[in-house]
Amino acid sequence: MPRLSARFCALLRTKTAYYRTPDGERIFKPDSSTACYTCLKTQRPVGPDGRPVDAQSCGTDRGCFEQE
Amino acid sequence: MSRRVTLDLGFAGNTRDVTVVIPDDEPTPWQWGERLSVVGKPAPRVDGPLKATGAARYTYDIELPGMLYGAILRSPWPHARIRNIDLSAAEHLDGVRAVLALEDREIRFAGQEVAAVAAVSSDLAADALKLIKVDYETMPFVVDMDAAMADSAPRVFGSGSNVGRTSTSSVGNVARGLEVAANTIEAAYTTAVQTHVCLETHGAVASFNAAGDQLTVWCSTQGIFSVRDDLAVYFSLPPNNVRVVCEFLGGGFGSKFGATPEMIVAARLARAAGVPVKVMLPRGDEHRSTGNRPNSEQKVRLGVDRDGKLTAIEVVARGSGGINGGAGSADPFKSVYRCANIRTEERNIYTNAGPASPMRAPGWPQGCFALELAMDEMARKAGIDRLEFRRRNSDNPVRAAEYEIGARAFGWAEKNSAPKSDGAVKRGVGVASAEWHAVGVSGPEAQAIAHRDGSVEVRVGTQDIGTGTRTILAIVAAEELGLPVDRVKSEIGDTRFLFSVPSGGSLSAPSNTPAVRQAAAHLKDKLFRIAAPILSAEPGDLEASDGFIRVRTNPSRSLAFADVCKRIPGDSISAQGERVPNYEGFRTDQAGCQFAEVEVDTETGIVRVTHVVAVHDAGRIIDPLMARSQVNGGILMGIGFALFEDRRMDPQLGIMVNPTMDDYKLPGSLDVPRIDVTFFEVANGITNTGVMGLGEVAHVASAAAVACAVYDAIGAPVRSLPMTPDRVLAALGHA
Numbered sequence: 001m002p003r004l005s006a007r008f009c010a011l012l013r014t015k016t017a018y019y020r021t022p023d024g025e026r027i028f029k030p031d032s033s034t035a036c037y038t039c040l041k042t043q044r045p046v047g048p049d050g051r052p053v054d055a056q057s058c059g060t061d062r063g064c065f066e067q068e
Numbered sequence: 069m070s071r072r073v074t075l076d077l078g079f080a081g082n083t084r085d086v087t088v089v090i091p092d093d094e095p096t097p098w099q100w101g102e103r104l105s106v107v108g109k110p111a112p113r114v115d116g117p118l119k120a121t122g123a124a125r126y127t128y129d130i131e132l133p134g135m136l137y138g139a140i141l142r143s144p145w146p147h148a149r150i151r152n153i154d155l156s157a158a159e160h161l162d163g164v165r166a167v168l169a170l171e172d173r174e175i176r177f178a179g180q181e182v183a184a185v186a187a188v189s190s191d192l193a194a195d196a197l198k199l200i201k202v203d204y205e206t207m208p209f210v211v212d213m214d215a216a217m218a219d220s221a222p223r224v225f226g227s228g229s230n231v232g233r234t235s236t237s238s239v240g241n242v243a244r245g246l247e248v249a250a251n252t253i254e255a256a257y258t259t260a261v262q263t264h265v266c267l268e269t270h271g272a273v274a275s276f277n278a279a280g281d282q283l284t285v286w287c288s289t290q291g292i293f294s295v296r297d298d299l300a301v302y303f304s305l306p307p308n309n310v311r312v313v314c315e316f317l318g319g320g321f322g323s324k325f326g327a328t329p330e331m332i333v334a335a336r337l338a339r340a341a342g343v344p345v346k347v348m349l350p351r352g353d354e355h356r357s358t359g360n361r362p363n364s365e366q367k368v369r370l371g372v373d374r375d376g377k378l379t380a381i382e383v384v385a386r387g388s389g390g391i392n393g394g395a396g397s398a399d400p401f402k403s404v405y406r407c408a409n410i411r412t413e414e415r416n417i418y419t420n421a422g423p424a425s426p427m428r429a430p431g432w433p434q435g436c437f438a439l440e441l442a443m444d445e446m447a448r449k450a451g452i453d454r455l456e457f458r459r460r461n462s463d464n465p466v467r468a469a470e471y472e473i474g475a476r477a478f479g480w481a482e483k484n485s486a487p488k489s490d491g492a493v494k495r496g497v498g499v500a501s502a503e504w505h506a507v508g509v510s511g512p513e514a515q516a517i518a519h520r521d522g523s524v525e526v527r528v529g530t531q532d533i534g535t536g537t538r539t540i541l542a543i544v545a546a547e548e549l550g551l552p553v554d555r556v557k558s559e560i561g562d563t564r565f566l567f568s569v570p571s572g573g574s575l576s577a578p579s580n581t582p583a584v585r586q587a588a589a590h591l592k593d594k595l596f597r598i599a600a601p602i603l604s605a606e607p608g609d610l611e612a613s614d615g616f617i618r619v620r621t622n623p624s625r626s627l628a629f630a631d632v633c634k635r636i637p638g639d640s641i642s643a644q645g646e647r648v649p650n651y652e653g654f655r656t657d658q659a660g661c662q663f664a665e666v667e668v669d670t671e672t673g674i675v676r677v678t679h680v681v682a683v684h685d686a687g688r689i690i691d692p693l694m695a696r697s698q699v700n701g702g703i704l705m706g707i708g709f710a711l712f713e714d715r716r717m718d719p720q721l722g723i724m725v726n727p728t729m730d731d732y733k734l735p736g737s738l739d740v741p742r743i744d745v746t747f748f749e750v751a752n753g754i755t756n757t758g759v760m761g762l763g764e765v766a767h768v769a770s771a772a773a774v775a776c777a778v779y780d781a782i783g784a785p786v787r788s789l790p791m792t793p794d795r796v797l798a799a800l801g802h803a
Contacts, residue, residue: 033431037392052418
């Protein structure tokens with residue numbers, strides 16, 4: 001069974017994702033209005049493709065997506 | 069294997085038994101009312117002398133043989149493309165050992181990293197930066213939130229809209245709630261961008277081994293393991309080949325979670341130069357580039373019925389996190405007060421300004437300010453006492469009890485009915501409600517070690533954001549082992565210790581203390597096995613207290629703890645503990661309330677906060693002295709947000725105009741009011757220590773309480789933070 005956090009880019013960073021569930025999943029809250037995101041590769045809230053990064057948009061449809 | 073334990077949870081007059089299933093090797097949770105020897109007693113910081121004497125080593129203090137000093141060139145332009153970077157002159161400067169062009173070719177805010185150098189001195193590094201020639205193609209930009217929403221506004225991200233997606237929530241029918249209301253109010257509230265202003269700026273010292281496959285980083289971080297893992301990914305190293313150290317940390321407030329740009333720059337420079345490199349940000353860069361609390365504009369509508377019960381709550385909010393998102397502020401509207409009809413709408417607006425990052429209770433201080441001032445405006449319109457209005461609309465029994473405690477401590481009844489004074493200086497009072505969720509997470513592990521000399525160490529891979537983590541971990545271990553606190557040494561801040569989670573979100577104490585307690589309990593079991601044959605008893609018949617290990621049924625048969633340690637066959641014995649997942653508890657939220665008294669000079673517009681009473685629940689308080697200190701800090705940060713702090717951007721140049729400790733106004737020592745803190749004891753369960761966090765909840769209501777007090781003093785709401793003298797005078801003009 002695919003891991004839940006695998007649907008998010010391995011380089012996507014946000015505060016909650018530095019914590020894990022008891023099952024070891026990174027915690028993402030895509031519906032949060034207060035979550036700030038960064039891309040580990042660019043070090044900024046913009047991806048290598050020049051688009052903003054967040055849990056709703058950093059999926060497999062972006063060319064810069066990296067699997068966890 | 070597991071066992072069942074029944075816990076008495078709740079607070080005086082409101083308790084219930086909860087039976088939980090816990091692992092066999094988990095210490096029995098401390099019960100409500102259980103007499104503990106050192107937990108709950110005020111103890112000074114164990115590392116206080118180190119801090120007071122300057123002996124504590126912060127990242128800034130790290131000096132390594134052959135170390136270079138790094139500096140970062142930042143864009144002066146808020147929006148530009150980099151056509152070319154010429155590093156050659158910098159590279160040829162004597163004393164420069166490494167120069168890097170950073171990858172980004174598009175600049176989106178003034179202050180974004182462009183290039184970096186490492187040199188034999190920081191002065192030389194600064195000189196080298198001036199030799200780097202950057203050919204920028206400047207682009208249209210926008211730093212004002214309103215301007216950014218215009219169709220014709222320059223786009224922050226290519227062709228994408230500056231208006232982020234809308235987050236909405238809805239229960240009931242707000243239109244209907246407003247329709248049936250006996251009274252309604254509608255008003256707009258704004259808050260300014262607040263920067264974190266960590267006293268220790270962001271920074272790191274990085275060092276690779278000669279083979280380039282082992283990286284050690286000393287850094288100012290809230291998460292040593294987060295940084296380790298980020299650096300491991302970035303540099304394609306196994307995590308165990310990266311060591312991160314943070315002995316002392318001069319504040320983070322949410323801005324120092326993972327590997328931040330200057331850490332990666334330091335490591336890249338170190339790799340390029342082949343020697344260690346230190347990069348510490350100057351204050352201006354700290355203000356511009358390392359994060360901030362987004363601004364907000366919140367349009368609020370409330371409705372109440374004839375009984376003073378809320379019939380409708382609505383907020384339509386927007387805010388800008390600069391080039392980042394996360395500007396929401398509606399969470400308090402959803403949960404602090406009970407109402408059948410609630411609707412929230414939040415939008416993030418992108419601008420060419422420095423990126424937001426998490427900051428102490430993200431979204432809550434902004435939202436609480438708007439909600440609570442609107443509550444006061446409604447109470448005044450409906451003719452209800454403001455505290456009574458809150459009582460009627462809160463269904464949280466903890467907060468209800470806290471209102472009463474706070475009102476008595478503050479003297480609400482007398483002060484609220486006292487004249488505002490006939491002179492120019494008017495006195496006012498306000499109250500605001502807090503909320504947070506801080507039960508902690510599983511994941512941390514701890515090691516407890518007893519040495520032959522009778523001393524004990526606890527080691528955890530956590531870090532102290534400044535809240536006294538070393539102290540509370542020592543207290544918990546001392547309690548379990550029956551020792552005085554000074555017999556236990558806490559070692560933290562190194563990824564060579566067992567894993568722990570970042571210090572943020574009020575999660576450190578509730579996540580780490582249960583692991584430490586379990587480790588200490590396991591260590592105690594080992595010591596009991598050494599002591600039992602000497603005491604002619606079974607290990608299960610022993611207890612540890614007052615520095616002795618005793619037979620529980622015959623305390624005269626005892627051994628000093630230190631004497632037991634002398635029988636350790638080697639140099640030491642150790643045990644591990646883990647933070648098990650949360651068990652059922654009383655509540656997973658925290659309430660809390662704060663009362664504020666202010667004086668407002670109606671001729672100058674200057675506001676002075678004179679008294680704050682804070683009432684908070686945080687489960688079991690390990691060290692009241694540390695806890696009070698944390699509440700003091702939350703209140704002072706709230707006063708800064710309420711009265712002073714405002715990141716100002718020049719709309720023509722797109723730059724921050726006040727990136728200094730002089731121009732960016734902060735509360736000073738003369739702005740500190742009398743602060744009285746009461747902890748309301750709630751047995752919350754959830755872990756073996758029953759501890760909850762305190763960092764966030766101590767802060768969320770502070771600015772709101774001050775704003776409500778100012779409204780009370782002058783009779784007109786100041787709906788924009790900070791409440792600077794010009795805004796106060798403008799409000800008086802409308803009073």
